[in-house]
Structures are given as C-alpha cells and as structure tokens.
Amino acid sequence: MAYPLDDPRRGVPASPNLPEVERRVLDFWTKDDTFAASIEAREAGENGANEFVFYDGPPFANGLPHYGHLLTGYVKDIVPRYQTMRGHRVERRFGWDTHGMPAEVTTERELGLKSKAEIEAYGVDRFNAAARASVLQFTDEWVDYVTRQARWVDFENDYKTLDLPYMESVMWAFKTLYDKGLIYEGYRVLWYCWRCETPLAATETKMDDTYRDRQDPAVTVGLEITGDTPLAGAKLLVWTTTPWTLPSNLAAAVHPDVDYVVVETEGHRYLLAEARVAAYARELGDEPRVVARHKGTELLGLAYRPPFDFFVGREGAHRVLAADYVTTDDGTGVVHIAPAFGEEDKVVTDAAGIEPVVPVDDSGRFTEDVPPYAGMHVFDANKAIIKDLKATQRLLRHDTYNHNYPHCWRCGSPLIQRALSAWFVAVTRFRDRMVELNQEIDWTPSHIKDGQFGKWLAGARDWNISRNRFWGSPIPVWTSDDPAYPRVDVYGSLEELERDFGVEVTDLHRPGIDELTRPNPDDPTGKSVMRRVPEVLDCWFESGSMPFAQVHYPFENADWFEHHYPGDFIVEYTAQTRGWFYLLHVLATALFDRPAFRTALVHGTLLGADGQKMSKSLKNYPDVRVSFEEYGSDAMRWFLVASPVLRGGDMPVTEAGFRDAVRQIVLPLWNVWYFYTLYAGAAGYEAAPAEARAAALASEHQLDRYLLAKTRELVETVTAAMDAYDLVGATSAFRAYLESLTNWYVRRSRDRFWEGDEAGFATLATALKTACEAAAPLLPMITEDIWRGLTGGRSVHLADWPDAADLPADHDLVEAMDTVRDIASVGLFMRKARKLRVRLPLAKVTVATGHAERLEPFAELLKDELNVKTVEFDSNIDAYSKADLKLVPRVLGPRLGKDVQRVIKAVKAGDWTVEDGTVTAGGVVLEDGEYELTTIAVDADHTEALPRGTGVLVLDTEVTPELAAEGLARDVVRVVQQARKDADLDVTDRVAAVVDAAGDVRAAVEAHADFVKGETLALELSFADLPPEATGGEAGEGRTVRAAVRKL
C-alpha cells in the first residue's frame, strides 16, 4: 500500500492530543483483535520450543490498582511484546488471587460480622458465597485500567485461584509433598484472640491501632536450683509480665555471653545478671555480697524447681537453656520460658527437644491440666497465681509494668500468644537445595541473588500452611475421629475423593467439602468416622502453585508443563523476595527439584511526589486516571521504565516526570513523523516501505548514510539490552538515538526536504519505521500510530524485530559525523564569544586536525551550520597550535613513585621540553606511553581547540561590508518569515512582501532581493512604511525592521 495514508493537512497534527491518539490505537486493537493475532502469528514449535513463558503474578483484586501495579504491568507488557517481535509465541493469561484473609476481612466488614463465632452462626456457606462475590467486584476496573495502559493480556482465558481445576492442582501439590514426607502437623505459636477464637495473621497485628498502652502485673520469681552443683539452693530470678504463663513454665533462658552473679542477702542466694543487680536494690540491698560469678554459658543445663508442680518430670524440662534474645535491658537477665505462649520461647524449647504444654483452651481459659485455675480466664488467673507464688515464698517482687501491647483489631481484646496445631511444609529439609537451585536464576539487580533472596533462603524456616479460617483451598486431609482407631487419608485429586466418598465433587470450598465423611475403614466397630481437618490452606500456597495450577497440571497439559518449566521471566517488587518469588521457589524445589523461573527482575518502590510513601490521605501523587488523560499511557510507561526503580531503587512519581517524557520522547518522535508527512505530502512523495528502504540504501548523501548507520547501531544496542532484560538501557539508547534523529539529521536536512529530495524522504521513512519497531515495546501506542501511518501495515506489534544486518554498518562515518558536530559546537562557541551573530556570514573557517581529508565531504554541511563562505581543512596542526604535554600517571606513577607528583606539578608550571622526540619534564626523561602530546591554539583571538586536543578551529572574524549586507538581508528574511507565520499562511503559499526599512538595511535587501524573495516565497517585494503593529524585528545592531505579507 502506498503511503502516507494520512493527509498531512488533517491526519497528522503538529500538536497532537496524545491521549486521543492512544484511544484511537486502543479502539483499533479492539476492532482488529491485534493481540490475538500477535500470538497466533507465532508458532509454538515442537514441544513449545518457540514459546516464551512469562508468569503473571496474580493480583488480589479486592482493591483498585495503584502505581505499583502500573509499573509491574508495563514491564509485564514490554518483555512479552519484545519476545513476540523476536518471533516467539508468548501466551499471557491474567490471573486473580481470590482466597485468604484479605478477602475474609472485606467480607466480614460487608456483612457486619465481627468474630469467627458470628461467621459460624451466619453460616459458612453464606459467608463463602459472599466472599466469592466480593473478591471479584473490582475486576471490571482492573480490566479497564490494564487495557488503558496498553497492556496486552488475555482476560478471556484468565485463571482464578478459586477455580475447581486450579484448586485440584493445589490439592495435588499438597498430596505430593505429603507423600514425599515434606508435610507435617505440629505446633506453632501465634497471636491469638481468645474472644474471636482465632489466630491472627502477622499483618493483622501490624495494623494501625492494634498496639495500645496497657498496664500488666510484673513479677520477679525465684526458682530454686537443684541437683549436684555448688549453686544448688540458690534461686534463679526470672521476670515476667504474664504471670498466667508461669504454670506452663518449662525452662529458663540465659544469654551465653552475659555475666551473671550469685548474691547473698539475709541468708538467701539469688542468681541474676550482674547488670541487673542494682535494679533489685530494694530486695537485695544496695551492694549485696557477690559470692560467685558465671558467664551464661557456664549456667547451661542447670536444673531448677519450677514455680508450679503441674508439669514436673516432663522430658528435658526445667533446665537452663541459652537464648540470644535475652537482654539485660529489663527484668533479671534470666527469662522464663513457656513454649506454648511465646514464639521465641518455643524456638528455644524446640531446639532442646522439649514438648510444649498447652493448659489453655480456645476461649482463653485454663484447662483441667492445672486444677486450681481450671475454668479461669488467663488474665483473671493472674491474681490467684501471684497469691499462690507468694504463699510458697517464690515471689521476690510484684509491681506493674506499662507497655505497648497488641489488641485484636476487630474486637479490641488484648491478645495472647498461644500454640496451635498447624500444618507445615518442612522447608528446612530442602533448604540447602533451594540455595543451590537459586544459583540457576538470573536476578536483576544481581545483589538480590546472594543477598536479600539468598540470605532469606539460607535462613528459611518451616512454613505454616494452615489457617483456621473459611475462604480458601481446603487442607485435603481426613482423619479418624476416634484416637483408638487412628487413620489419616490425604487426597490429591477429585477422582480419589469421588472414589472414596462416592459423590461427584464440583466444589472444593467449605462447607461442602467438610460434609464429605465416611466410616473409618480401619475401625472394625464401624463407629468412628473419617472427617476433614478443619483448616484451609495459606493463600500463598496457591500463589506459589501458579505455574502448574494455571494449566491444571498434572491432570491436563502435563507434557506442555514439562517443557515450559521453569518459566523464562518474572517481575515483581522487592517485598516479593519473601513473598511470591520465595514461595514459587519453595514449591518448585520441593515438587520438581528445579527453579520456577530463569530470570527475575526485582524493582524498587514508587514513592509520592514528595519522596515519602504514597499516601491516599496526603494525595502526594498524581491521580492515575487523570494522568492517563493528561499525558497518555506511553509517556507514563516511559517515565516509569526508564527510571532507577527498575534497577532496584526507589523513585518518586511526579507529574513533572510524565511531562518530561512527553516533551523529550513522545513529542519529538511524533514531530519527526509530522515533519515527514508535511514535506513528503507537499512533494507528493509516495513509496512502499521496501521501495523506500532500497532507495535509502542507495543514497549517497552523507546525512542519509549517517542516519542509517546510526539506526543500525540503535537496533544493535536495543536488542542487546532487551535480551539482557535491561529495559533502562534500552530506553537510554533510544533516547540518544532520538536526539541524533531530530536535532541533527532532521535539522540539517530541512532544505533537502523542502526541495523534495526523494533519497531524504526514503531515508527518513526507513529510519522512522525501524525506530518505531525498535521502540514498539517501550512506546506501544505512539509507535503503532506512526508505523501504521507510515507503512500502511496492520500493526507494528505484528512486525518482526528489526534486523541490524538490513542496515549499513559505517562506524567511521558515525565517528566522523560526531567530529563534525564537535567542530560545529566549537564554531558556534567562537561566534558567541566574539559576539558575531550566526545570521552574519563570515568569510572562512579553517579546520586543522589530523586526517583532515576524512572531513572534507562535510564542508558544505559546516558552511551551512556555521554560516561561512568557505571551509578549509588542514592536516598541519602545528601551523595553528603548539604542543601540549599530557602525562599518563597510570603508567608514569608506578615507575617514578613519589616523584610523579613533582613531575605533574612541573608540567602544570610549563617546565617541560621536547627535543629530538625526547620529552623531558621536571628534569625527568619520559618514556613512550607515559605522556601524550596534543595541541592547543596559538592565536587565541581567532583560534579554539577542538575537544580532546584533536586539533584547532580558526575563524576568520573580519566583517566586510559585503558580508554585513548579507547578514542584514538574512535578518530581514527572518522578519518576513515571522510575518508569514503571523499571517497564518501555509508553508507553500506564495506572497507579496512589503518591507519597512531604511538606510543600509534597505540597501542590503535591494542588493540581495532575489535571495530574500526566494527564501520567503515572495513573488513581489516592495518597500513602504508600515504601522507599528506590523511584524517587527531587529536587523544588525538595534535597527528595527517591519514586514507584512499578502497571500497571492
């Protein structure tokens, strides 16, 4: 198809409304179904060898998207678009995370339920039905938003963690781990609300308002040391603010490195940290007698008599253990350990092999295990316990303690820590293997690999995967309800369930799944029943199952999955090193003994415009939807992806950032397109892309060859960067290219386009087409609009990635042109320094540099750029400059050592000579490689050095009357051009021009009348007085000129 398709007068405005262009592209994609076509166009290949597998981390959709999702979404779009253009098939299914506490909390709020008991009263079936509706309520908004950001992803064939096939795969994973012996049931200590009768997730205890000041009793208790030791009879002092945990005491802990003392007072001996003795002056005296000193390590293993006798004789219990968390900030430096009621306590006793005791029931009341307090609520029991301690003379001190204490965020009750039965994945068993497999993953930034992620893996703990909740995948374990006939059945598929329970299973959610029961086959009495354990799975187990569960592996797609695991690419923000990245890796290692992904990009956090955390209440960041409509998604994409945030840093999101992306990237690109359509249209130029490319390659014009070589280098650089997932590198390469394209090629080529130069059109069309292709993933909509207009093709995203080999390589030309640009810069600087305006022509510039002949082809270009009549080249630099010595300390330093500093100073002072090729500086003869001889200008009035000492530029600054007159004529041209603009004329309109000028200005115009008329498309030129409101300007120094034009 011929191009341009767009009429330049209408379709390609000089100042586009970018959001409108984007909407046009989005509409086209919808109607054309371009996304589907982009996937179809690429073969999967044998065993999917040609597929690129990208894992989309499922967002939780019970809230609206924010900038973090936006950023991740852009990356999740860019990489697949690139891989598609490279010829790979990239399926992109959207996923929804639907289970877990966030969903339950939202649902509770919506239903006005306040506790677990209320949910059960309301009905688990109705509650879960409400949760199912709730979690998907924002999906429409997500679709809108993701679509608007030009992210191509399949919402039709999405997956949800609540889908039956997904849940079946999760069940398979559980069973597989169970069969490998990697799942066990055990105790874990959690913050627990005795009123709601539920443990709280860590996040729930970190919410606002949960920590409040509270006054608790604080007791110091003496525990008598027993056994065959000189310390026998002394009392170990322990301090606690939870006296109700003392009946459950199973150990005491000291810090191995802390100094402990035994002090004697009133016939009693007490053992405590030396640093805490002063704090007990009231009971022990001001300076009690120290009868022994021990490091913590020397106390380990000592036996003592517990505060109560309920659990005397438990295996390994009631001894002194070591714990690093013990401090001497408060208390006695010896810590009372009740493993069921303290997370840290349990870590210590687990290490010592001591089984916890839990004499407290679900509602926070003591059980029959501790008869005196049975039935009492733990907080109410504090008083009785303290009283009993006093009675047995174990109580040394009783006072109160004010501290920040967590409360239930739902009901406000003070929480307790309590051990609960829970299911675990034995991560510690394959921790080392996880560390090994991590070596196969490429991380960006690279320090994540052995830093944040590697360290986290090395310290991995067993993973509690059960939740005592309602809305989630069930733990697929059925147990006998009679301990006399124990049996455990674990299920890994719907088929197994249906086989054992004889019903069709269409939903695995509670409460339906709980209704599946059957007689215990191992029970000859036939009375006991197999019932499902009550817990549901941690929703992270489901997120980690995503690679296989989304394809219903192993029940379907087993072959496909085998060939597509690990996935190629994954991107999320840093916190996911402990979240999704980690759990994918845990399950991948445990189930498949492979990593789950090959490449991971970890990005940093987006901050508000003020550099603080984004805050809804502060509104310290631009509104997402407004930004879409103000700047467009491509500009936002560019700003976010070109930023340090993709290299792991934090970055503020500002409107200024979006605006800069528009001004520096999107508009310049658009303007090249506009410029092209304007002049190609005016010249009636049309050529198909292949024709244009052939013509471009045939062009001998240096600017054309330069641009094509630059374009080739662009393709090479961007390809390498994208292959390395270095999106930031790709953006910076494109940005640099755009600079050469707009501010050099187009600017230097205006006259040629004005003249309708076809080689120029062909070259610009070819470069622009290639640039659009190379930038298509980074600016998907603006490049689509331009590319389609330019080529008449269907979509840039269906195009193949450009091949650098299709363009000529000419690095020498690129380098020569860069030198020319340097020369131009220096020339303009010289004019400025000498106050010689650029419109004033000068007679000559001389370029003195080595191999000057290579620059001769650029003489015309330099004449025009510097506005001089002639450009001379001279390789004899010495005629214009003198030698300048530069030392190379890197080489000189090692030889001279200390003397090098003296030589450096001598050279700076000018104390050096060159004789017969021998350089002597500061009395030291220099050897080859220790110095460089370069040049500096001799005649400072007319000469400037080129960068890097490569030569000099000599400017003839003499202004003859002829040159002055020509300068004035050009000044007048400028005023007439402005008058044309002010009259809103089209670039091709012919005019009659009237100039109001006198004296030498008028004389200059008359002398150069043909030039003035030619430049301004004036068929007639006359002189007359013009009113002050006519377009005015300055000619030469301070003389006013006016001009007016009339369209002919």
Place this chain on the structure above:
RNA sequence: GGGCGUAUAGCUCAGGUGGUUAGAGCGUUGAGCUGAUAACUCAAAGGUCCCAAGUUCGAGUCUUGGUACGCCCA
C-alpha cells in the same frame, strides 16, 4: 539487635581494573537560531563526591570504623 541496599550539582542519576581539572539529563539564568518541534544551539551559575581514620606517589573509586535514609528480619 541482625541482614541487604543507598549516600556524587537544586532534582534524578552515570562515574571497568585507584591516575592530572568529577560528568549527563532536567531545572535556573543569559545569548543565539528557527516556516517540523511543546523545540533546538552555545554558554553561565551550581560540588567539603555523607563523616573519620587507614593503605598508596596518588582515593569519588580500595580497607576499617561511624552517621543518615530505605527495605527486610527479629
């Protein structure tokens, strides 16, 4: 308390293996140029390279110890 990261111009960041005078973009100021541009070109102002000690002929760069900030763990 521990781990990881960061600290260079007003802002955002570059600165292999140590090497003379630390750079870029944006922003500010001035001038120039302009019938594609919301631009562009040339320049100016703007730096105790977080601090301290050390290694070295020489440290933004290497070592050690601090400080501040961010993230995470406890």
